[in-house]
Amino acid sequence: xITTDILIIGAGPTGLFAVFExxxxxxxxxxxxxxxxxxxxxxxxxxxxxxxxxxxxxEVLAGDLVDNLMKQxxxxxxxxxxxxxxxxIEKQEDGSFxxxxxxxxxxxxxxxxxxxxxxxxxxxxxxxxxxxxxxxNGLAYMxxxxxxxxxxxxVIAGGGDSALDWSIFLADVASEVTLVHRREEFRGALDSVExxxxxxxxxxxxxxxxxxxxxxxxxxxxxxxxLQHNDEAKRMEVIECDAFIPLFGLAPKLGPIADWGxxxxxxxxxxxxxxxxxxxxxxxxAIGDVNTYPGKLKLILCGFHEAxxxxxxxxxxxxxxxxxxxxxxxVGGIDGFxxxxxxxxxxxxxxxxxxxxx
Amino acid sequence: xxxxxxxxxxxDGQRHEVDAPTDMNMNVMEVxxxxxxxxxxxxxxxxxxxxxxxxxxSDHDLGERNDDEEAMLWEAQNVKExxxxxxxxxITENLEGLVIELAPEE
Numbered sequence: 231x232i233t234t235d236i237l238i239i240g241a242g243p244t245g246l247f248a249v250f251e252x253x254x255x256x257x258x259x260x261x262x263x264x265x266x267x268x269x270x271x272x273x274x275x276x277x278x279x280x281x282x283x284x285x286x287x288x289e290v291l292a293g294d295l296v297d298n299l300m301k302q303x304x305x306x307x308x309x310x311x312x313x314x315x316x317x318x319i320e321k322q323e324d325g326s327f328x329x330x331x332x333x334x335x336x337x338x339x340x341x342x343x344x345x346x347x348x349x350x351x352x353x354x355x356x357x358x359x360x361x362x363x364x365x366x367n368g369l370a371y372m373x374x375x376x377x378x379x380x381x382x383x384x385v386i387a388g389g390g391d392s393a394l395d396w397s398i399f400l401a402d403v404a405s406e407v408t409l410v411h412r413r414e415e416f417r418g419a420l421d422s423v424e425x426x427x428x429x430x431x432x433x434x435x436x437x438x439x440x441x442x443x444x445x446x447x448x449x450x451x452x453x454x455x456x457l458q459h460n461d462e463a464k465r466m467e468v469i470e471c472d473a474f475i476p477l478f479g480l481a482p483k484l485g486p487i488a489d490w491g492x493x494x495x496x497x498x499x500x501x502x503x504x505x506x507x508x509x510x511x512x513x514x515x516a517i518g519d520v521n522t523y524p525g526k527l528k529l530i531l532c533g534f535h536e537a538x539x540x541x542x543x544x545x546x547x548x549x550x551x552x553x554x555x556x557x558x559x560x561v562g563g564i565d566g567f568x569x570x571x572x573x574x575x576x577x578x579x580x581x582x583x584x585x586x587x588x
Numbered sequence: 589x590x591x592x593x594x595x596x597x598x599x600d601g602q603r604h605e606v607d608a609p610t611d612m613n614m615n616v617m618e619v620x621x622x623x624x625x626x627x628x629x630x631x632x633x634x635x636x637x638x639x640x641x642x643x644x645x646s647d648h649d650l651g652e653r654n655d656d657e658e659a660m661l662w663e664a665q666n667v668k669e670x671x672x673x674x675x676x677x678x679i680t681e682n683l684e685g686l687v688i689e690l691a692p693e694e
Contacts, residue, residue, distance in 0.1 A: 271630060271631075275630065275631055275636055275637060276631055276634060276636050279631070279632075279634060279636075348628060348630055354663065354664075354665060354694060357665070388663070389659065389662065389663065390663070412662050413659065413662055415655070415659070417656070417659040417660075478663045479637075479663055481637075481638075481639070481665075481693075481694040482628060482630055482639070496624075496626075497626075
């Protein structure tokens, strides 16, 4: 069982910044996210999207913002449970919570903060009958550990950055990589497309376009896929493989959180905005795009503010007898859990009235 | 410049007659959101998520899909011949009387 002070559900910008604010209060955080890497939709959907309304950044790419947030929270050593969706929550007698993920990982926390954005991002699944029978048996919608594919025959489907990037990466890991895309053109970074072309020339990737996978075959696990070439003849081809990885992007779903007994309004969790973004269940907070209240604006910078107030309230909940006095980070510095310390350089103050020192 | 009238059919089949301004640089996705219709627009209008997919019911000429829209619709579910991304359709006067239907959520 993983134990922590604040369990954050959602590793988008708001969830990540909550780690920082909690760290200033010496509260430990652990983050659960359905995606395989932190960053939420910023990383998964549009890492190259420019954002112009983050204070202090005239322009920042979504992916770079996440990288910076990860760097900012590093001293506070958050734990991560990635690639698993928060499934159930049980309130304990002492007011704490146990949250269990889709893969059965249990987390015990004094406070839960839902920073789930628009919900968990579920992979878009190709319309193949019985596809769920192969999930985790050779079929994966995201890659958590590329070593799983070492010396295996892999078929990847998709035309975006994920499909391109993983094809490139697995070209040196898998024994055979076939990239299948329904169009001739790819929607990805130009250098990735060029790299794939290069690897195709070197016979490290077999590229099949325009084509799509119609079926999966195998006895309890993926053994081959049925491919249809989208040419005039609609030629069919069976490709023997150990793994099939469709990478068609993600679609947001509120998911199991909707069944946690929280007050929901228009697909968002209602909170008490006047105080601390707490939900109707004491000890469970909702921050960022996942919440709603009068005047709500779904902006990253508003999520940062909400995360800050949530942490102050969480501190009082965890330590009801302690009085916390808010300090500016310039004055108080930052004490990381890793032993690091950051503080402002102390300026030399000249002695007043002593002309010799002037 | 004046408002145009358009009709949005929601996922329950209910028709919403709405006014859409032509002078606010809005697109169909933004009009749907302005009327609290259930369009998520996860990517904010960059043709990167298909959560604003709609079907064009009337016979307005919306022009060709651009490359981004085309590519996204190749990856999306529930795509039909008349599918478009609401975020890629700017509101202009020649859309007077446009009728769209929201595509099912994936």
